[in-house]
Amino acid sequence: MSDTPIPTGPFGGLTRLDHVGIACRDLDASVEFYRSTYGFEVEHEEVNEEQGVREAMLRINGTDDGGATYLQLLEPTREDSPVAKFLARNGEGVHHIAFGTGDVAASAAGIGERGVRVLDDEPRSGTAGSRIVFLHPKDCGGVLTELVQSAH
Template sequence: MLTRIDHIGIACFDLDKTVEFYRATYGFEVFHTETNDEQGVREAMLKINETSDGGASYLQLLEPIREDSAVGKWLAKNGEGVHHIAFGTADVDTDSEAIRGKGIRVLYEEPRRGSMDSRITFLHPKDCHGVLTELVTAAADHSPDHHSGHTSEDRTKS
């Protein structure tokens, strides 16, 4: 069962400049940063609020590190802006299979590692009214009880 908006992914050309905009304009602070080599992005997660299911809602700012990454190709075609919406779930495996059973294309056969060691998959935008949709199960060690709201960490994923 989908429980919250986990994050909204925003593609940008310059991560540092975009982080500063959200900090200066709205007061949002960086909760987490990482480089995900598999997806070809540098990212920053800006925490917006805690949620009733123990998770949180974020803005995810994404800067491609390769032109051939999905975000790099998307930026070349569309420019900066909202790239995807992600819904939180306690069980991405079960929910993605249930959604697949309704005829929606799930882009990964098995969920993959995402930001902050979460498990993720995506739904095809053509089956979701033009919206690239991500399903996310947060890692237990990144819940609000296990992570301070002001720590950023840089980690390379492969």
Template sequence: MISRIDHIGIVCRDLDDTVEFYRATHGFELCHVEVIESQGVREAMLKVGATDDGAASYIQLLEPVREDSAVSAWLAENGPGVHHIAFGTDDVEAESERLKARGIRPIFDPPGTGSRGTRVTFLHPRDCHGVLTELVTLP
């Protein structure tokens, strides 16, 4: 089952500039930067705060590194802004199967590897009232 909001994904044109904005404006802590070759993005994770169970919530900033990536196409069509919401779950495979049984289509089936060694899948926005939704299991 879903246990928390893991992060909000935001697409940007200039990752370094956008990281500096969130650090200077809101005081968020930069805790991870990685290129995810399989998705054609460079990401930065900014820690927003901890929850009662010790888990954190994050803002994930995404900058496309290839013209043929899905994020690059999204940026060209929509401009910078909120891209997706990610929910944490203890078992992304089981949660994906549960939702698939309800008619919600996973985009990565089976789930794949995300940043920070996480297991992830995305759920089709047409099945989630127009919201691209990610499921994340921490390593």
């Protein structure tokens, strides 16, 4: 155990479940499923060339840290992207979960000190200008885990 305290509160700590990332083969069909079945609407859509995904964010609810929880639907844009490899191995389904933080670098540093491998040396670009890091799923009970700091 590290002596460094876990950052807490709205800045520094993990204050919400930000999103669940779901890998799909056809983003438009997946968006239509969530819209027509549950009434969830797309709030944001973009292509992330670095990660090789086309993605849509569906807002589910607001959270008490002033943020929100989303489903993030992910379609690969190329065969060598991590999401394409996930689909080839596992088929469609939940790809990762993401916790929201007010300071992703501080949260990553604190969690890294606790023995969890942080897969990114520096935060990189996530959805809608957010800054993100991923944690190694083998250090997180098999769960690919993302930390995300919103742009706003």
